Amino acid sequence: MAPVSAPRPRITVVDYGMGNLRSASKALEHVGADVVVSGDGEVVAAADAIVLPGVGAFPEAMRQIEARGLATPIRERVSAGAPLLGICLGMQLLFESSEEHGGAEGLGLLEGRVDALRAKGLKLPHIGWSPVLPGRESALTSTLDPAGEPFYFVHSFVARPAERNLIATSEHGEEFAAIVGDGRVFGTQFHPEKSSTAGLEMLASFVSIATPAEVA
Amino acid sequence: MVLKRLIPCLDVDRGRVVKGTNFVDIRDAGDPVELAVHYDREGADEIVFLDITASHEGRETIVDLARRTAADVFVPFTIGGGIRSVADAQAVLDAGADKVAINSAALARPELIGELAEVFGAQCVVVAIDARAREGEGAGWDVYVQGGRKLVEGADAVEWAAEAAARGAGEILLTSMDRDGTKDGYDLELTRAVSDRVPIPVIASGGVGELSHLAEGILEGGADAVLVASILHYGDSTIAEAKRSMAEAGIPVRTAA
Numbered sequence: 320m321a322p323v324s325a326p327r328p329r330i331t332v333v334d335y336g337m338g339n340l341r342s343a344s345k346a347l348e349h350v351g352a353d354v355v356v357s358g359d360g361e362v363v364a365a366a367d368a369i370v371l372p373g374v375g376a377f378p379e380a381m382r383q384i385e386a387r388g389l390a391t392p393i394r395e396r397v398s399a400g401a402p403l404l405g406i407c408l409g410m411q412l413l414f415e416s417s418e419e420h421g422g423a424e425g426l427g428l429l430e431g432r433v434d435a436l437r438a439k440g441l442k443l444p445h446i447g448w449s450p451v452l453p454g455r456e457s458a459l460t461s462t463l464d465p466a467g468e469p470f471y472f473v474h475s476f477v478a479r480p481a482e483r484n485l486i487a488t489s490e491h492g493e494e495f496a497a498i499v500g501d502g503r504v505f506g507t508q509f510h511p512e513k514s515s516t517a518g519l520e521m522l523a524s525f526v527s528i529a530t531p532a533e534v535a
Numbered sequence: 536m537v538l539k540r541l542i543p544c545l546d547v548d549r550g551r552v553v554k555g556t557n558f559v560d561i562r563d564a565g566d567p568v569e570l571a572v573h574y575d576r577e578g579a580d581e582i583v584f585l586d587i588t589a590s591h592e593g594r595e596t597i598v599d600l601a602r603r604t605a606a607d608v609f610v611p612f613t614i615g616g617g618i619r620s621v622a623d624a625q626a627v628l629d630a631g632a633d634k635v636a637i638n639s640a641a642l643a644r645p646e647l648i649g650e651l652a653e654v655f656g657a658q659c660v661v662v663a664i665d666a667r668a669r670e671g672e673g674a675g676w677d678v679y680v681q682g683g684r685k686l687v688e689g690a691d692a693v694e695w696a697a698e699a700a701a702r703g704a705g706e707i708l709l710t711s712m713d714r715d716g717t718k719d720g721y722d723l724e725l726t727r728a729v730s731d732r733v734p735i736p737v738i739a740s741g742g743v744g745e746l747s748h749l750a751e752g753i754l755e756g757g758a759d760a761v762l763v764a765s766i767l768h769y770g771d772s773t774i775a776e777a778k779r780s781m782a783e784a785g786i787p788v789r790t791a792a
Contacts, residue, residue, distance in 0.1 A: 339628060339629065339631060341602075341605050341629075341630070341631040342605050342609075342631050342633075345605055345606045345607075345631070346609055349607075349609070374656075441537075442537075442734070442735075442736075444656075444657075444658055445537065446537070446658050446705070446736075447537040447538060447540065447580075447759075448537065448538040448540065448580055448789045449536055449537055449538065450536065450538075469538055469789040471610070471611060473658055490536060491536070491537065512609060513609060513610060513611050513633065514609070514610075515575055515576075515578075515609050515610050516576075516609075518609060519609055
């Protein structure tokens, strides 16, 4: 957790009209961030850091993001070096495309695509606490137990990232990407804001990454 | 792999916990949010709040409860009691709840299950069933509503669970009224009958008196999660002890950090 004396980064939680933003906002505040919830492109364009949450279907989410003029400011802030964390559907949106509900293009910030979890007879959606195993080190996962720790998942689709962007995996019928990242762009398939201490520690790591002094 | 869940349940009346508690880190033993925060920190996998407020006015407090819980509790939580429509559910989900539990309202109008699943997704919809073993011939379990006060004529708990699942329920919260408060353990026969019948997770509830009952509910009853109340609330056992007993029985659980 960031020391009290450190500047509080202002994190913009992107509101594109889908899903409950309150839990993510409160969890970020809990670990020391100033949170702005906004669907305004100008606010997103001025963010120290961006959190992209989301519950629902990929194509509708992208339609909402485009309709609100949010895709360009998100891409521009990321190009300028602002950290971004995508959560659940928000993580999937970072990729190039998804096959969900007829398919759609994504934000294209990470290389790869999204398709259905091959659960091999296990229940879908994959709901509940499942162990997440780190594959390599990253700034987001500095607190993650190398032996693996459980996080809370609710999803039926998964990202298929480029190998170099895969940070941690989980398993439900098949091994899948639980945490992805490239530079200062990160995504978690699980909900850190619903994953108790382990999730709050990960959000605190993101807040540390997002301290204003480090943003270009 | 999805871990088996341990879920503390808090009964709430007009915004206050019904069964008082006495934990050292709790200032206000009657505040459901403080108690939920305590259970989150101890390693609870989810929290269920069941609002048993009788008066209509008192029910407005459940939205406030959801808002306050979402600010301080960082595990999924369910709110049940008094939810009769999509609008009722929308209010508590927007306030930060993850799921709603419906009971009497679903029996009165089963279409409600599908309506909620359509709008919010099946994962948000928990159908709670209060069951009691049927007397005499024709073995099985009857269904009760209104906090167990009223028998639903002609309803069978296992059949109703199957219908609820078919209509879009994401989970069944199954309470044995015979066992509730007895400390004799879950009704394993009931739990097994329902979990064998439905393709969705079953949460066993009612009757836990010792920690070994938790593993029984999962291993013998076939439940995916176990609901606990009094053994935690009265401080007889902690979440950590409960998880340890489940782990020692070979059940994969999340152990508290």
